[in-house]
Amino acid sequence: MKIVNYIKTHRVKFTILIIISIVYWWWLPNQLFTTSCSTILLDENNELLAAQIANDGQWRFPQSDSVPEKFKKCITTFEDEYFDYHPGVNPVSIAKSIKRNFGSGKIKSGGSTITMQIARMMHHNQSRNYYQKLVEILLAVRIELSYKKSSILNVYCSNAPFGSNVVGLSAAAWRYYGRSPEKLSWAENALLAVLPNSPSLIYPTKVN
Structure with a gap:
């Protein structure tokens, strides 16, 4: 009961807190990084045979x-x-x-x-x-x-x-x-x- 009364008394603050919490939770993107990767060629044993630089000029493997x-x-x-x-x-x-x-x-x-x-x-x-x-x-x-x-x-x-x-x-x-x-x-x-x-x-x- 005390919690309910507190929420009613501080309704605006509680609403702002809920909104901030929702924004904070959804702040994180589904993928942390979306940068391009190098094209790599592997053999049957998963050993690297060759690689091509990524579109942004970086050597970045998957x-x-x-x-x-x-x-x-x-x-x-x-x-x-x-x-x-x-x-x-x-x-x-x-x-x-x-x-x-x-x-x-x-x-x-x-x-x-x-x-x-x-x-x-x-x-x-x-x-x-x-x-x-x-x-x-x-x-x-x-x-x-x-x-x-x-x-x-x-x-x-x-x-x-x-x-x-x-x-x-x-x-x-x-x-x-x-x-x-x-x-x-x-x-x-x-x-x-x-x-x-x-x-x-x-x-x-x-x-x-």
């Missing part, structure tokens, strides 16, 4: 079904060590980044989780500001409500930049090492895992 365990270990260790436990946002990392940013007077660190990085990539890596960070946080939590952790990691690894117009783990493994991600060594996985953080600064084929 999303794979899973992420190899070695790369999962490397990427979560480097990018998001609490990936399996947080709800899309790591409050401790956010608090630390806010402290660093206020200390420097500009946004130098975002404290982004892997899920927040997906949200950022969905918005085409817009410039860093506090409004954009809030959008990333809200969208990251919404993604976590709809996808399993394994699916989220797979989406990230299929769409993260790896430098030299290479997008996604599968394309990176082929372009840099000439084989599938499942056949990479620990050292090769470790090198690829650091690329999405600064893809334009360092990658295996960079000369200078």
